[in-house]
Amino acid sequence: MKLGFLVDLSLCMGCKGCEIACKVENEVPLSSWRLRVKYIDLGVFPETKRSFTPLRCNHCESAPCERICPVSALHYLENGIVNIDSSRCIGCAGCMMACPYGAIYMDPETNTADKCTYCAHRIESGMMPACVVVCPVEANIFGDIEDDNSHISRYIMEHKGAVQVRKPEKHTSPTHFYVGGGNQTLNPLAHQRLEGFSLFNDITHLEHVGDKHHSILDRFLAPFAGHAKLNNDNFTAMQENVETHSKEGGH
């Protein structure tokens, strides 16, 4: 069994239901994302079009994040899921440097790496991932890509030539596919990130990795001080610093 994902971008209407469902199901803290829906505007007025691309971990068959993890916190499950054991993670951020898709974040509450797990805990109890269940147009298709009769396999067969993965040149063999995408939507270098064009105005780079309020010294003191002092206003604090972002952001 090898679990895989397929998103039909021609169906996706950008409602962000999956994004929210993922946040709630997995208690993803503010300023972090396992799944996001990216809006890209294409064309020149009046010939314009908005595209929506849900982006999550690809659960690569040859995962650079798993390879670089020094303590096997990132590991493969038998069903192909690239899972993470946060109690083992040392927070070296090697995986964040290795994942070619920027799918991993440093959880600001636990100071350990985290990412989409294909909702491994739900799969274990026979449920579908939260983002699949919530999608009103069934643009997220999930299932066993080694079973020829599964919905996802049939969908892939039907769309053959139109099935794409992100950055195939990285030889990561993603198990996450897209239908209805193009270079402009799937290649991050094929679209511009300009200040002032985004609804998240002026935010191009996150200022911190892990907890913004947790200094290096705090990391050593944390086991003794407990987590009482930690707060989760990273996002609010980020808004206050927008000037720094635009100066340092390089965009």
Place this chain on the structure above:
Amino acid sequence: MVENTIHATQAIVTLDVPIQGIVWGSIITVNMWAKSIGTGVVFLAAYLLYRHKKESMPNLRWIMPVIAFIALNVFLLFTLIDLHQPYRMIHIFTHPHWTSSITVGAWLASLFLGLVTVLLLIGVADAFPTLGGKNCKLSALARNNSAVYEKIMPFLVFLAIPVTTYTAIIMAQSSARELWQAPTEVMQMLWAAFMAGSAALILVSGSWSKEARKDLAFVLTIAVFFSFAMYMSEYFFSFKSSEAEATLAFVHAGGAYNVEFWTGMTLGFIIPFFLGLSTIKSDNITLLRLAAILALVGLFLVKDVWLKIPQMLPLS
């Protein structure tokens, strides 16, 4: 950052999350820089001991392990403080994952530091016979095993090769950052070790023979030249990957890190090359020391830029 947009499609992101930004920052630069010194002095000491009599470098036997010991501890300290869960560092030893060069590197570096500590104890105990007084068992043990120093040295030199280059493999395993390619990074790490090692020893070579110092000046000059040549060819001619090209085009265009890169290049490579070249002939200790200090400063700046710039790129 530069994108390969097609004008007709005018693809512009209108809603997205912020990019992660710099994940590995200056703490990792200090880590790499200090490791270059720690391993570089071992390479240089071995070379000098092969070429010259011990008497022409009277303090080398003890000062080399002292420098290496300090530098390696700085390296390990900065490795530790960069971890978001520093106490779990122990997991690298209790749950090692051998495909990761972080794991392999941590094990090798720990072994390397252990051997350097042995050299330090023997070297210092021999050089300062009154140290620790008559009753100090540790100095007595070190002095009684003085010959171990020369036996360990060849292993240490061989071990210094993977210890100095494993970071290059970590960078190569960081497949999200196309700028870092294993062959060039391995060579850059070796040149950095020769640069930093010769520079550090130049600073303590006041009492050495002219010939030994000339060798240090020679190694420094050669190392900065080849490292500079590699940086320049990467900086201007990285056409083969669109990500590396986009990363560098952003720096070329005067973006953040352009000034730091060229300051580092000028201070750490161009000036030390000419200073080193002139001192090979003239044995001007002051100029050579200046070259050494500049090389150490410039190396830090350039490593810092090279570490950070590929992290500016959006990955998805």
